[in-house]
């Protein structure tokens with residue numbers, strides 16, 4: 067009997083696509099032994115045929131038309147590694163409708179169009195696998211779907227953007243400003259030319275939305291996620307964190323609120339205790355802490371991006387898809403074939419009034435009598451109770467001061483209202499900065 071060949075089409079041959087190709091071909095013999103079949107990259111779509119590439123491929127494989135790969139009946143698995151939500155969506159839907167398996171690393175696509183993509187898979191007989199879309203090389207999607215299948219997920223906390231973690235780590239270790247490190251991160255290629263996807267928390271939010279879907283079966287619209295990036299974090303905040311045994315991390319929270327079972331998804335810079343695992347995950351690494359009702363807490367740490375780490379996750383999906391194509395088996399092996407899981411849409415989303423946390427607040431104020439009392443009175447009027455307050459002179463002339471406040475547990479709504487009131491005071495010189503003090507379930 068001749069050996070089966072599984073044909074793979076790569077749509078995109080950039081950082082991730084070239085990594086997938088080189089490891090797939092480099093370990094082809096090993097994979098053949100494991101699978102009893104050959105995995106062959108049969109076609110590759112790029113935008114520019116003339117572009118020099120680190121990984122050499124035969125020009126006969128290349129096309130500039132990714133849709134032709136989606137429509138090619140010879141292709142079994144299509145890897146969508148182009149990015150974006152335009153052509154990538156069209157190609158993904160076309161492939162799924164023709165019954166192919168689509169492997170994607172595209173978190174923006176799933177966040178914005180997840181329901182549509184899963185519906186197309188269910189209706190067309192295709193499958194979507196997306197391990198690389200969250201936390202790059204960390205197999206967190208497999209962990210949630212397979213290893214932790216018996217669990218209800220009470221809380222998931224994640225450091226999901228390596229660029230932000232790299233910037234915050236260097237601000238902490240080297241005392242440099244956000245702006246200085248961002249400039250260097252761009253030069254080293256750790257940050258994109260347009261850094262906003264990373265530093266404004268958008269990329270982390272895309273991933274948080276996918277994790278919320280996996281854990282709770284509900285696609286939370288991007289606009290309903292409370293997001294704050296790291297651009298307003300200053301050395302003063304880093305110094306406060308260090309003095310008080312905290313680290314500042316951009317933390318995605320996917321929480322089921324204990325009192326009312328509502329689902330809360332947010333991305334905020336957060337004061338994380340150095341005694342908590344995520345407080346010690348530095349540099350470009352990602353980390354996810356998952357709390358399940360059966361297992362308790364598990365923590366996953368590793369490279370969240372990059373050519374090889376991401377290729378590792380994409381190839382795991384390709385191999386899973388190949389096993390399904392070769393050996394068959396229950397389609398239920400793949401997550402959420404039902405595009406709108408019956409329990410998911412009934413989960414209510416939490417309002418800021420449902421969320422309670424301690425907060426850290428930094429204010430730049432005029433250093434004059436009565437200001438402290440005025441601020442305390444604003445906080446009291448919003449029922450925000452002060453836990454500590456300290457002051458630091460700004461500049462040499464003592465006309466301004468930075469105030470560092472921590473609060474007792476208060477609602478997110480109350481702290482947002484208080485921040486707006488404080489910003490409106492004549493004595494407050496710049497937009498107040500505020501972040502939660504994480505109280506993580508262990």
Ligand SMILES: NC(=O)c1ccc[n+]([C@@H]2O[C@H](COP(=O)([O-])OP(=O)(O)OC[C@H]3O[C@@H](n4cnc5c(N)ncnc54)[C@H](OP(=O)(O)O)[C@@H]3O)[C@@H](O)[C@H]2O)c1
Nearest residue numbers: 078079080081082112113114147148149171172371372376
């Ligand atoms: N890079 C990472 O570390 C990482 C980690 C996790 C997930 N991801 C996700 O993986 C995906 C790919 O990222 P990447 O970093 O590999 O991107 P990239 O380096 O920019 O590569 C994109 C590839 O898609 C091709 N392409 C773009 N538009 C096309 C079009 N209209 N027609 C044909 N080909 C087109 C490009 O062709 P040319 O080469 O000719 O320009 C390029 O080969 C994205 O969804 C990203 O979010 C990336």
